[in-house]
Amino acid sequence: MDAGYSSPDNFKTPINSENNEGGGVLSIDRTTFYFTRKSSVNNKDVAIWVSKNFNNQWLQPLKLDEKINVDGYKSMQPALSMEGDILYFSSDRPGGRGGMDIWYCKIDDYGSLSEPINMGSYINTSGDEVTPFYNYFTKTLYFSSDASGGIGGLDIYKTSYNEDEDVWSTPKNIGKPFNSSKDDAYFIIGKDQKQGYLSSDRKPCDCGEEYEGSVYCYKIYEFGQPEMKFSISGTAFNAETNEIIPNALITFKDIRGKSEPFFITTDEQGNYERKLEVGWEMFLKAQKAKYFGDAANLSTEGLTESQHFVQDFFLTPIPMGEVEIPGIEYDFDAATLRPKSKEILDKLVEFLELNNNITIEIRSHTDSRGNDDYNLKLSDKRADSVVKYLVEHGINKKRLESIGMGEKELLDDCSQYPECKDDSNTDCNCHQKNRRTAFKTTSEDFKDVFKGK
Numbered sequence: 313m314d315a316g317y318s319s320p321d322n323f324k325t326p327i328n329s330e331n332n333e334g335g336g337v338l339s340i341d342r343t344t345f346y347f348t349r350k351s352s353v354n355n356k357d358v359a360i361w362v363s364k365n366f367n368n369q370w371l372q373p374l375k376l377d378e379k380i381n382v383d384g385y386k387s388m389q390p391a392l393s394m395e396g397d398i399l400y401f402s403s404d405r406p407g408g409r410g411g412m413d414i415w416y417c418k419i420d421d422y423g424s425l426s427e428p429i430n431m432g433s434y435i436n437t438s439g440d441e442v443t444p445f446y447n448y449f450t451k452t453l454y455f456s457s458d459a460s461g462g463i464g465g466l467d468i469y470k471t472s473y474n475e476d477e478d479v480w481s482t483p484k485n486i487g488k489p490f491n492s493s494k495d496d497a498y499f500i501i502g503k504d505q506k507q508g509y510l511s512s513d514r515k516p517c518d519c520g521e522e523y524e525g526s527v528y529c530y531k532i533y534e535f536g537q538p539e540m541k542f543s544i545s546g547t548a549f550n551a552e553t554n555e556i557i558p559n560a561l562i563t564f565k566d567i568r569g570k571s572e573p574f575f576i577t578t579d580e581q582g583n584y585e586r587k588l589e590v591g592w593e594m595f596l597k598a599q600k601a602k603y604f605g606d607a608a609n610l611s612t613e614g615l616t617e618s619q620h621f622v623q624d625f626f627l628t629p630i631p632m633g634e635v636e637i638p639g640i641e642y643d644f645d646a647a648t649l650r651p652k653s654k655e656i657l658d659k660l661v662e663f664l665e666l667n668n669n670i671t672i673e674i675r676s677h678t679d680s681r682g683n684d685d686y687n688l689k690l691s692d693k694r695a696d697s698v699v700k701y702l703v704e705h706g707i708n709k710k711r712l713e714s715i716g717m718g719e720k721e722l723l724d725d726c727s728q729y730p731e732c733k734d735d736s737n738t739d740c741n742c743h744q745k746n747r748r749t750a751f752k753t754t755s756e757d758f759k760d761v762f763k764g765k
Contacts, residue, residue: 326372327363335389335443335498339396344423345370346390346399358386360401362423379427380417382406394448399425402442402455410438414455434480435471442466443497449505453480456497461485464493468510490535497530506537542588542612544621548578548598551606551626556582560600560627567593567609588612588621597666598625601756605667634675634750640698647693649701657698660751661705671711671758672751674698679743680719680726692716698749711758722746 327333327347336347343365351357359381363373381387382405391400400416405428408415413436418426435441437459444455451473456466468490469483490496492514501508511530548560562576562584576584588594592612599605606625637660641650649657664670676695678687695714703709726732726742 323370327370337390337392339392340394340448341396344396345373346392347373348388348390349373349375350388356384356386358388360387360390376425379425386412389443391444391446391453393446398446400444400446400453401428402444403428409433409436411440412442414441414444414453431480435483440466443499445498445500447501447505449503451475454486454499454501455483456495456499457483463488463491464495466495466497467491468496468499495530507535509534537616540590540615541618542590542592542615542621543585544588544610544623545583545585546623546625547582548584548600548625548627549582550603551628557600557603557627558582560598560603560625562625563597563599565595565597567595590615596623596625598627599667599669600627602630603627604630604663604670607666630670630753630756634752636748636750638748640749642694642697645690647690647697649697654701657701658705661702661707664702664707664711669756669758670753671713671755672753673713673715674702675715675717675750675752677717677721677746677748677750678719679746680722681743684718688716688718688720690716691718694749708758713754719746723748 322328323333327345329349331352332350334348334350336345338345345363345365347361347363349359349361360376361373362376363370365371375381376387380399380401382403385403385405387401387403387405389402392398393400397419398416399419400414402412403415404412405415408430414431415428416431417428420426430436435453435455437457439458439460441455441457441459444453446453452470453473454468454470456468458466462485468486470486471480471483473480485491486499490499490510492512494512494514496510496512496514498511499508500510510533512533513530548557548562549555550557556578558578558580560578560582562578563573564575564586565573576586578584588610590612592610594610595607596610597605597607604627606627608623608625610621610623612619637656639656640653642648642653664672674695676691676698678691692714693716695716699709699712699714702712723745724742726740726746729740729742731738732740732742
């Protein structure tokens with residue numbers, strides 16, 4: 313006996329009998345056991361039986377009815393869905409694709425079974441498909457097939473169920489080392505998706521010449537995935553000078569919300585490092601006072617080998633004055649945002665979501681044409697329209713203030729250009745330069761108590 317395993321317990325009666333029992337599956341609540349029983353006197357009498365557990369005792373098993381067990385044909389190797397409402401099995405019953413096929417039927421709340429359904433030509437071939445196993449946690453069906461194109465005799469395949477499209481994917485051979493030049497079957501994998509077992513008659517076979525090539529020469533093999541290790545490191549830089557930034561805060565947030573965020577601070581050299589777990593999908597954000605943040609996404613989901621990630625962050629210093637939002641355009645003599653402007657403001661929404669600690673002023677400027685009071689009122693309306701758009705797209709109104717600047721802070725004196733006249737209806741580059749929308753950071757300590765930000 314191998315270390316770490318107890319001696320196997322015999323089911324004894326009423327499960328075991330003078331016949332051959334095997335190929336069974338236990339429901340997840342451990343109250344129902346489906347298994348295969350082969351008659352010791354009739355090789356064609358291979359059927360699926362079921363036993364219920366009551367007060368820690370297994371009751372007399374019952375042979376499933378003729379919907380499942382067809383006289384003169386084999387039905388065997390049952391497997392269950394997680395909810396116990398679908399029974400998969402292998403059978404050479406009429407209506408299949410040839411040889412042994414994988415079938416399934418539904419089980420209602422009273423334990424009654426529906427008419428079996430063949431899993432179709434995606435799964436079944438003219439050869440044999442046997443030993444189904446359904447992985448609850450990945451919604452993947454494993455089975456063995458001797459279809460052409462395999463590595464050996466029976467090879468192990470897998471197919472995944474797509475709930476949205478109600479279809480199974482094209483089966484994929486899971487390859488070596490699981491499959492060999494011989495027969496490989498009865499694949500099963502544990503909840504952790506790392507360890508499992510399979511049965512094979514691969515070499516070396518030391519069960520004697522009289523048994524070699526027979527079912528009695530199959531051995532149980534254990535497999536395990538080497539422990540994968542993931543880590544990340546990087547440096548925080550000033551995006552303008554490329555200087556390192558010590559004491560920057562790096563936030564790791566689980567995108568799926570399965571765990572609490574955690575935080576790392578860069579050291580005096582601006583560096584950070586952290587071990588990561590398998591199956592993480594994280595949003596990373598770097599922040600420091602007087603800087604706009606930077607962000608990245610990271611995933612260890614689905615990786616099959618250890619990996620070290622390098623992720624640097626580049627933080628832009630917050631300017632003392634205005635930051636122009638280029639490309640914001642309005643309808644003529646109005647505060648209505650044009651479609652192109654909304655695309656630009658969508659990027660501002662993303663920026664504010666990333667830098668969720670800052671509050672800003674939205675400042676709208678007009679050119680020098682027109683009446684001063686009129687321009688001031690128009691710029692007020694235009695700044696308000698930007699704030700309204702940001703609020704409609706999820707930005708807390710308390711973080712925003714709108715200010716119409718009118719023509720009070722012109723960037724250029726257009727009177728010095730002959731083509732630019734205050735009373736002219738012809739636009740010029742100078743007027744376009746003066747017409748602008750910008751924002752100015754007013755604080756860095758905002759906290760949204762409703763969103764926990």
